[in-house]
Amino acid sequence: MSNTDGTRPRIVLGVAGGIAAFKACDLLRRLTETGHEVRVVPTSAALNFVGAATFEALSGNPVHTGVFADVPEVPHVRLGQTADLVVVAPATADLLAKAAHGLADDLLTNTLLTARCPVLLVPAMHTEMWEHPATRANVALLRERGVIVAEPASGRLTGKDSGKGRLPEPAEIADLCRLLLARRDALPRDLEGRHVAISAGGTREPLDPVRFLGNRSSGRQGFALARVAAQRGATVTLVAAHTADLDPPAGVDLVRVGTALELREAMREAAKTADVVVMAAAVADFRPATTAEHKIKKSDDRPDPVVELTRNPDILAELVVHRFPGQLVVGFAAETGDAEAGPLEHGRAKLARKGCDLLVVNAVGDGQAFEVEHNSGWLLSAEDGGASATELPLGGKAELAALLWDAVSKKLEYVPPGASGSEVR
Structure with a gap:
C-alpha cells in the first residue's frame, strides 16, 4: 500500500512505559516488513524496557523522547502532521490520561495533539487499572473525540496476575x-x-482415531469478523472449529469445537442471546456414518474399506428457522462456477434456500478465499432476493469484515439492543 504520491505509508509507533513494550519490537518488524515507513516515538519510561538502539535498528530512523531533539525539524509538530497513522502500543493508564486531557510533556504526547490522521491506542495494564473509573472515563472521552481505543486482551499479565488488560498480540495490532x-x-x-x-x-x-473428513478453511475470515466486531464495541462469542493456529482475537469469548454437531450445539447456545448470528465456518456437508474405534489398516489381503456417509444438519438454515424477532442472520457461501452457473448465481440460489438476511458469496479455488490472507466476493441481501449484489473488492480479510459490519450496522439501526434473544431468553 502506498500513498497517492508514491511514498510508503507513514506510521508513528508510540511506545509507553509498560512491560508490554517488548512486544512493540515485533509490531515494528511486522509493519516495516510490509512496506511501511515507521518512526518510533517512545516515552522515556519505555526506554527502561527497550533501548533506543533496538528501535533505531529495526526502524532505520532515529529515536527521540523529548521535544528539544532535532529542533530545526520541529518533530513535535511534523511527526503528527505528516503521519498516515499514529498507533501507541502499549498505551498505559498514564498515557491514556495524558491523551484524554491534552497534556503534552514529551514528544509522543505532542505528536498525539498534532495528529490529524487515525489514532489507535492499544491499552496494556493490570485489570484493576483498566477497570478503574478514571481509566474508563478517559477511554470514553477519547472515543467520543474519535480516537480508536482498542479492547485489550485477557490473559497472563505480569507476575502471577491474569485478567483483562493484556496487550493484544502484535499480529492482531498490525x-x-x-x-x-x-x-x-x-x-x-x-x-x-x-x-x-x-x-x-x-x-x-x-x-x-487418526483420520477425518475436513476442508481447507483456515478460520482467518471468521477470526477477522470477530476481531473487527469486538473493536467496534460488540460483545462477541466466537465458535471456532479447526483453525490455522490463530491467536484468539482480543476481547472475544472463544468456544472451541471440532465436529459439525458440536458446532451446531455451540451456535444454538450462543444464538440465544445474540443480536447478530454469523455463520462463517466451513461446515462439512457429510460425516462418516460410523467412526472406527481403531485405526483402519491398509492390507493387501483385505478389500478396500467403503466409507458410508451421512448428511450433517444444515446449521445456517436451522438458525434462520429458530431466530428471534429482530435477530439478524448472516451466512457465508464458498462457491465455484460450473457448467450450470457461476459462483454469484449459485450464491443467489443459496440465499433463497437458506432464508438468511445477508449472504457473503466467496469464489474459491486457485488461491482464492481459503488458506490466504485476502478475500473478495459479493454481499447479497434478502430484501431484494440478492438481485443487487454489492461487490466486496479484493483486500485483507479485516477489510471485508469491516464492509460486512457496515451493512449489518445499517440493518440494526431500527432494532434496539436487546430486542432479540437477550430479551426473551
Missing part, C-alpha cells in the same frame, strides 16, 4: 493498523451494546 490505513473509518463504535455470535474454521468429522 492487522488493525493495515485496516485503518486502508479505511480510516473502519472502526466506529457502532456495535456497542450488541451481542454477536460468529462461527469460524473448518469442521473435522472423524473416520477413525
Whole structure:
C-alpha cells in the first residue's frame, strides 16, 4: 500500500512505559516488513524496557523522547502532521490520561495533539487499572473525540496476575493498523451494546482415531469478523472449529469445537442471546456414518474399506428457522462456477434456500478465499432476493469484515439492543 504520491505509508509507533513494550519490537518488524515507513516515538519510561538502539535498528530512523531533539525539524509538530497513522502500543493508564486531557510533556504526547490522521491506542495494564473509573472515563472521552481505543486482551499479565488488560498480540495490532490505513473509518463504535455470535474454521468429522473428513478453511475470515466486531464495541462469542493456529482475537469469548454437531450445539447456545448470528465456518456437508474405534489398516489381503456417509444438519438454515424477532442472520457461501452457473448465481440460489438476511458469496479455488490472507466476493441481501449484489473488492480479510459490519450496522439501526434473544431468553 502506498500513498497517492508514491511514498510508503507513514506510521508513528508510540511506545509507553509498560512491560508490554517488548512486544512493540515485533509490531515494528511486522509493519516495516510490509512496506511501511515507521518512526518510533517512545516515552522515556519505555526506554527502561527497550533501548533506543533496538528501535533505531529495526526502524532505520532515529529515536527521540523529548521535544528539544532535532529542533530545526520541529518533530513535535511534523511527526503528527505528516503521519498516515499514529498507533501507541502499549498505551498505559498514564498515557491514556495524558491523551484524554491534552497534556503534552514529551514528544509522543505532542505528536498525539498534532495528529490529524487515525489514532489507535492499544491499552496494556493490570485489570484493576483498566477497570478503574478514571481509566474508563478517559477511554470514553477519547472515543467520543474519535480516537480508536482498542479492547485489550485477557490473559497472563505480569507476575502471577491474569485478567483483562493484556496487550493484544502484535499480529492482531498490525492487522488493525493495515485496516485503518486502508479505511480510516473502519472502526466506529457502532456495535456497542450488541451481542454477536460468529462461527469460524473448518469442521473435522472423524473416520477413525487418526483420520477425518475436513476442508481447507483456515478460520482467518471468521477470526477477522470477530476481531473487527469486538473493536467496534460488540460483545462477541466466537465458535471456532479447526483453525490455522490463530491467536484468539482480543476481547472475544472463544468456544472451541471440532465436529459439525458440536458446532451446531455451540451456535444454538450462543444464538440465544445474540443480536447478530454469523455463520462463517466451513461446515462439512457429510460425516462418516460410523467412526472406527481403531485405526483402519491398509492390507493387501483385505478389500478396500467403503466409507458410508451421512448428511450433517444444515446449521445456517436451522438458525434462520429458530431466530428471534429482530435477530439478524448472516451466512457465508464458498462457491465455484460450473457448467450450470457461476459462483454469484449459485450464491443467489443459496440465499433463497437458506432464508438468511445477508449472504457473503466467496469464489474459491486457485488461491482464492481459503488458506490466504485476502478475500473478495459479493454481499447479497434478502430484501431484494440478492438481485443487487454489492461487490466486496479484493483486500485483507479485516477489510471485508469491516464492509460486512457496515451493512449489518445499517440493518440494526431500527432494532434496539436487546430486542432479540437477550430479551426473551
